[in-house]
Structure formats: structure tokens, C-alpha cells
Amino acid sequence: MTSESRVRTRFAPSPTGHLHVGGARSALFCWAFARRYQGKFLLRIEDTDQKRSSVDASQGFLEDLSWLGIDWDEGPKWKSCGGGDTGPYEQSQRLDIYDRYMQQLLNSGAAYRAFETPDELDAARRQARAEKRAYKYNRASLSLDEATIKSYLDQGRPYVIRFRIPDDQPVVVQDAVLGEVRVEAGELEDFVIRKADGFPTYHFAVVVDDELMGVTHVIRGQEHLANTPKHALLQDALGFTRPVWAHVSLIFNPDGSKMSKRDKDKALRSEVRARGLTAPPDDSDIDTASFEHWLADKHAQLDTDTATRLAQALGVTLPEINVDDFRRAGYLPEVLLNYLALLGWSPGGDLEQFDRAFLADHFDLDRIVKSPAKFDRAKLLAFNLDAIQDMEAVHFVDCLREFCKVYEPSFLDMMTPEQFDCFALSNKERCKTLRDPVDSGRFFILDDLAIEWPDSKPIRKALCKGSPSGFDRLEAVRETLEALQNWNADSLETCLTEWAASHCEEQIGKIAQPLRVAVSGGPVSPPIFDTLAILGRESTLARLDRCIASRSALEGAAT
């Protein structure tokens, strides 16, 4: 491959909301393809919608991308990524560039000014719909004479610029995954390339930027397939070279609906409607005006924090759809990356689990799957488990510590570093996510006085059933524990195994489970010796005593 034909790919998100998994997969494919051919991967922020763009959101994208390990060679600067000399990489900074090319099209007659108002167009669309006709812009402004146009301009009438679709010629585009895609003449309408506010539309900006940034391969979601003929025509009119397109199929929810970044808002809105709420719940901390606006506009999105608060107030579980959601849920970045790659691409054969380096060596366009894929959380979870089990123990401890630092700082505050290490290690073999240990190990950081033994089947089974019962054994073992010399997992194991030999017919479970319930308030914990070691002698005995003291209440409830 010559240096001129060096691969250059780009990921071009609009900075609205967080990076969702579909976008992440597109970015990953672009990245992998560039790496595979020693090319460049660029990042460009498509912020030509003044109403929706926000600086914060694009920061979120960068963070999400870099968490996944997708680094970009050119684009916005962020840590060690970004830079490059085909920028600026924010479209809002490139307005003068677009205007130049816009003028070129205007001069050649390939584009023209159109003065219809949004309301007029809206009415025309509705009418077409009512008449069961496909709507297409009627080119009314194309036949305006120059004097009229000049007078409109003098009056300061707002206008857009439309691209004039060449007549009578079918558009054929080659797609690296789909093959030839053909659209007959007359199917396309004269689409808008510059909005009334002077900003280019997506179609125009994307074409100009891809050319100027030397993009050779455009890998993107199939939702863009219908736009591609428009882009091809624009490129032809501008004298640009067409890139290689590769349209990747979409990712769906298990129920078959499109996995959309708006799913959270959808879930929230439908709950709000189901309850007939017209004002935000008291504890959601949302002001009424923005709540009403959000409720009325199905395109509106709540930011993550607000959505989370509202979900809590409503008792709704939000679907995981953004990269950040999976991070919060305790998935490992390399696992998400692996799974995402597998959703729509495969290396062939039976290989499924691989890392970033493998992708960078082996990824190619010809193995991208054409059909849409459903996102299977169970499989992701299984991959995450495999990865955690394969990890070096010390690395896992580091990962869990990092996770807690961000999402569960109380675990670090309430435990000594030694306790935390032991806590992490005792969970490594049994957790599927980084969140599992903190969810199931909440009791570790609770005050001893906060542990309760609610009346439930597993608790009664462990404490009340049998003769001797769990309570009987707890009372019997207390003294032995109190007298134990060195309080650590090994000595606890020796001690309790010996004790079980003489008191439980060598069945360690007979004492393990009552102890587990006594110190945790529930039937689940890490291995019992680790659990007691982490808790320490003082907490263990305090919880034991309180549990024993609750005996009559629980036995009373059981009858």
C-alpha cells in the first residue's frame, strides 16, 4: 500500500448524550480497521445542530472511548490522543470551509436557495401523507427568477440551500459489506445542505470533511445507508473522490426493538404516562418546566444523573445502553470491546474470545456480518466472568479498587487496605462483574448494629431448623471463636474444621451457614473463613451476639 492510499477512518459522533454501544461498535470497527492497515483513526465532533450540542456530552464520548481502549490519532485533544493537521475537528469551527464549497455548488447550479418555511414544508408533507403519496420536495424554489430571489434576499427572508439532484440517472454505490446498492433516478429529493442558520446539514459537512481529512473508508451504521447515495452525488458534484463505504447492521434489544440511546427516556416516559403524572415526582429534583418539555418531546433526553434520579423516584430499572452504563454495571472494558466486536464481526472458525491486539491484527471488512444482531447480556456476562477468572489476582484487586473509587467509595473508606485486599480476593472466583462484590458484600461495611435477621425461609433454615439448630451451634461455637489466637482465614479454617469434626459430624456446612447468616444477615457471602477474617474478631462476635439475642423473636415468628 502506498502512503497516498494509507487507510484513514473516522468516527464522527454528534455530541448528544453518551456514547451508546452501537456507536462504540462503529468506532471500534473504524479503529480496528485503521490499526490493521497501519492507517490513521480520526475523531470528529459533528456539532452542527446548535440546539442539541453540548460541550459536556463530547467530553463524555472521549472518556468512554478511551475507557474502552480506543485511541484516536487525530481529533480533539484528550490525554495522549488527538491533534493532527486536518482540523479543526469540531464542525462548528469549520463554517467558513463549508461556505466555500457551498458557493462552488451555487455557482455551478448544482445547488440553489429555497425559501419555503418549515411550516409550509410540514403542511406539504402532511398532505402527501393524507393522500398516501410519497413526499418529495417539489422544487418550487428552483424556478424562481433572479429578480425574485434578489428581492427575497433584500427583504432578509430566511432561506436554505438545497442540492439539486441530477435527473434521470440511477445512483449506484459500492458497499464493502453489502455489495452494490442501487437507487433509481427520481427516488431522491433535493435535500437541504445548508440550514437557515447558516450551518451546513450533516450531509454536506460529512462529505466536505471526509474529503478534506482524507478519509478513505467510511464504516458506519446501516441507518446511514439511505443517505449514502446523497453523499455520493454530492461528492461527484464537488469533484471529490468517493470513499469505500462499509455499512454495519444495527444492534437490537433482545425483544427486537432497536437499541437506541433514547431507550432510557422511553422507559421513563412510559412509566410517567402509565402513572398519569403531569409533574415531576417530589424527590426527583427536576424542575417542572424541563420535565414538561421532556415529556412532550420524544426526542428530548435527560442527562444521566437526572434520568437516574427520576428512575429511582419511579422505581424503574434503566436499560444499559451506553458504554458508561456497562462501566457502572461492573463490566471490564476489554470484555465489552470483545463482545462488541463479536456483534457483527467474527474472526472465523470457533474463536470468540480475543483482545484488542488481536483485532488490530486481524480485523477486516470482509468478515462483517450483514444481518442485524441482538444484544445478549447473558453472553456478555459470561465473557466478563471468564475474564475475571483469568485475571492475575493482584490485577483484579486493582480493578475492583478502581471501580470502588469511582462508584462505591464507602468500601474503601470503611475497610483497611488489608481488609479490602482480602475482600477482593475472596470475591474473585465468584463474581461476574465488579459490581457483584459490592452488591452482595454490602453487609461488610454496615455497622454491626445495623445487621438484621428478617424472617425468611433461608434464614430460618440456617438458624432455627434441626436439632441442634443453627442457633444452638452458634451459642456453642462462640467461645471457641473468642478464644482463637490469630484471627485470619487459615486459623479460622483450622479452628472451625476441628470444631465441626467434634460438633457437626465433620459437616462444616452445619456451622458455616449459621455463621454466615449471623454475620451478614442473609444466606450469601464469600467463603465463610474469608468472611469472618475480613470482618475481624470484634465485629464477628458483636454480630454473633446480636444474632443470638434475636433468637426468641425469630423462633416466635416461625411458629
Next chain:
RNA sequence: GACCCCAUCGUCUAGUCAGGUCAGGACGUCAGGUUUUCAUCCUGAAAACAGGGGUUCGAAUCCCCUUGGGGUCGCCA
């Protein structure tokens, strides 16, 4: 509705481009087993070429139709 895209176990997929192995793997499911709880772990099983027509000695594979699914139809990207 119009246009475009897609179609192998429940799910992700290998096999398709160069027709010829009991259609392979993984996740999930089910049945056993190991285990101090949960989670692991081990063994085994059920499970698919959407339907119909061609072409061919032979079709998951090539062609056509039907059906089903999806995308797009914005001064969003």
C-alpha cells in the same frame, strides 16, 4: 405507504464468495455431578439452514417468488 437492506439452533455466529463432511462453536436452557452459601467448576442432552419454485448427479451455499424482520423518508446526526 414508497424506497433500500437483511434472513443458519432461543441468542451471537462458523460454513455461502470458488455447490459435495451425521450443519461446527459459544451463550442460554434442561438433566446429572463437585462444592460451607451464592457464584463457579465438570459431564451429558435437546436445539437451526423461514416457505415455495427452479439450476444441478448433488443446494444452507447459485437464481426467482413469497413471507418475515429492519432501516430511511427532518432546516437531527
